[in-house]
Amino acid sequence: MSSTYVEFIKEYSEFIESTILDEPTFLAKLPDYITDESVLAEPDSxxxxxxxxxxxxxxxxxxxxxxxxxxxxxxxSNSQYFQNGDTVLHYYDIEFSPREGYPDGWRTSIIERYDFADGKIATLTEYYADTTAFVNFFA
Structure with missing residues (x-):
């Protein structure tokens, strides 16, 4: 299974983007990716x-x-994947469109650490290049 983790993450990312506003579909397909013990660790802020x-x-x-x-x-953009056993790091840049106070939009980098168990995401830990700026952009 470990050889397919990168493809699994790509599929998971597409799933998240396509269902962010569609709760019924999100809930129906989410068990394909996680268990009820899976942990999503975001910054406390x-x-x-x-x-x-x-x-x-x-x-x-x-x-x-x-x-x-x-x-x-x-x-x-600029997705890069680094796999070691059941752990994959996914690095990417993300660019947000302009909004009030940000006429040129905003760009940052994110690293996601995926730890897998039994073919599903056991832990997904998110690291933001600048969490404070991220929070401020969406305030």
Whole structure:
């Protein structure tokens, strides 16, 4: 299974982007990627530590609210994957569209650490290049 983790993450990322505003589809397909013991670890200033289906859905609701409230669009680029056994690091840049106070939009980098168990995400830890600037952009 470990040879397919990068493809799994790409599929998971597409799933997240396509269902961020579609809770029923999100909840129906999420068990393909995580278990109810899976941990999503975000910086405390964002969502903090969330667990299982309910935790991931709490994250989705918050992310959907930020997207709808701000009306921003985003594009990810420069994806790089580094795998060692059951752990994969995914580095990428993300560029957000302009909004009030940010006429040129905003760009940052994110690193996601995926730890897998039994073919699913056991822990997903998010690292932001500048968490404070991220929070300020969406305030």
């Amino acid at each position: 964002l969502f903090g530590r969330l667990v299982g289906i309910d935790g991931w859905n709490t994250w989705r609701r918050g992310a959907a609210d930020m997207a709808v409230r701000t009306g921003i669009q985003f594009a990810a």
